[in-house]
Every structure is written in C-alpha cells, then in structure tokens.
Amino acid sequence: MSTERRIKVLEVLQSAKVGSVLLVKGWVRTKRQNKNVAFIALNDGSTINNLQLVADPTLISEDLLKKITTGACIAAKGEIVESQGSGQSVEMHVKEMEVLGEADPEKYPLQPKRHSLEFLREIAYLRPRTNTFGAVYRIRHAMIYAVHKFFNDKGFLNIHTPIVTASDAEGAG
Structure with a gap:
C-alpha cells in the first residue's frame, strides 16, 4: 500500500469518481462499530x-x-461509492487497511467532543488536528497568499534582508 499515491481527503470529497479505487491516509476522528460494519471518520487536515x-x-x-x-x-485503500447516509455525498468501502500509528484511548487527549481553548493550550502539538485551529490556519493562509499575490502583481519584490542578530544585547532594547 505504501508505494501508491495517497489522495487527500479534500480531493476525494470534491472530485473522486464513484467506482475508483483510492488510497487515503489520515487520523481517525471517530469510530463506531457493530458486529456487521465499522464506520470510521478519517481526516488528513486538507479539509x-x-x-x-x-x-x-x-x-x-x-x-x-x-x-x-x-x-x-x-x-x-478502497472503492469510492455514493453514500447511503446523510451528511456526505461519497464514502469509501475499505478493502485494505493498515495502522500506521496507534493512539491509546486512555491517554490520547483529543476525544470527539468540544475542547476549550485553555485545554488546547496544554496540548499545542495536537492543536492542528482540531477543527478550530484547522479553520484558523486556512484563513491565515488565504490572507497571506492574497497579500503576497497583490504585491507581486503590482511588481513588488519580497526581499528577506539579512539579520545580524535576532536578540538585543544587555538591555540595548
């Protein structure tokens, strides 16, 4: 499975053809299971x-x-099919699956519920996996891109000047 090209979740949701067999990778948001079927919500941060x-x-x-x-x-890895449930247009019927990294449910702090910003400050390394910070990062990216594109289209250059030192010495600041 690892030699195939991974398709981002965003690409699958926007333009995947029903019937195509694709490989996706990401983190499990939720899983619910009974004896006949398991439903897994997968997200890779692209959407x-x-x-x-x-x-x-x-x-x-x-x-x-x-x-x-x-x-x-x-x-x-699996086949993309039209979803029978509400909330999504397509879903993947999994043919092969591999666990790349386990998460102990007793210790993993992000569970499928709302978390306060104070709580998220304590787990900075996991903040990008939350919807809140994912949305903030997407907005910041769009704003930075728009500013750079505006100035580039007007003929400006983005120059990174050399910095002799990044910190002030002994009270000089």
Whole structure:
C-alpha cells in the first residue's frame, strides 16, 4: 500500500469518481462499530470535513479494527461509492487497511467532543488536528497568499534582508 499515491481527503470529497479505487491516509476522528460494519471518520487536515470509511469485519481483521481508535493514524485503500447516509455525498468501502500509528484511548487527549481553548493550550502539538485551529490556519493562509499575490502583481519584490542578530544585547532594547 505504501508505494501508491495517497489522495487527500479534500480531493476525494470534491472530485473522486464513484467506482475508483483510492488510497487515503489520515487520523481517525471517530469510530463506531457493530458486529456487521465499522464506520470510521478519517481526516488528513486538507479539509474540515471527514471522509467516512466503511469497513466490513469479514474483510478487515477484528484485531486490526481494535487498534483503530480516535487519534490513530491509518492508511486505507478502497472503492469510492455514493453514500447511503446523510451528511456526505461519497464514502469509501475499505478493502485494505493498515495502522500506521496507534493512539491509546486512555491517554490520547483529543476525544470527539468540544475542547476549550485553555485545554488546547496544554496540548499545542495536537492543536492542528482540531477543527478550530484547522479553520484558523486556512484563513491565515488565504490572507497571506492574497497579500503576497497583490504585491507581486503590482511588481513588488519580497526581499528577506539579512539579520545580524535576532536578540538585543544587555538591555540595548
């Protein structure tokens, strides 16, 4: 599975053709399972929306499905089909799956619920995985891009001047 080209979740949700077989990688947002089927919400940070993976326990081993918890990093290969449920237009019926990194549900701090900004300050390394910070990063990117494009289109150059020192010495500031 690792030699194939990964498709971003955003690309799958926007333009994936029904019937195509694709490889996606990302982090598990939620998983719900019964004896007949497992539904996994996968996100890779390319969009605020999740891709729903539908895993058949007869195709994917029970041991592997037990390792898939909120926060786990997985790779999944499967067929894109029209979604029967509401909330998304397509979903993936998984044929192959691999756990790239496990997340202990007892220790992983981001669970599928709202978290306060104070709580997120304590786990700075996981903030980009939240919808709030993902949206902020997308807005900041769009604003920075627009400013750079504006000045570039007007013929300006973006110059990075050399800095002798980044900090003031002994009270000079």
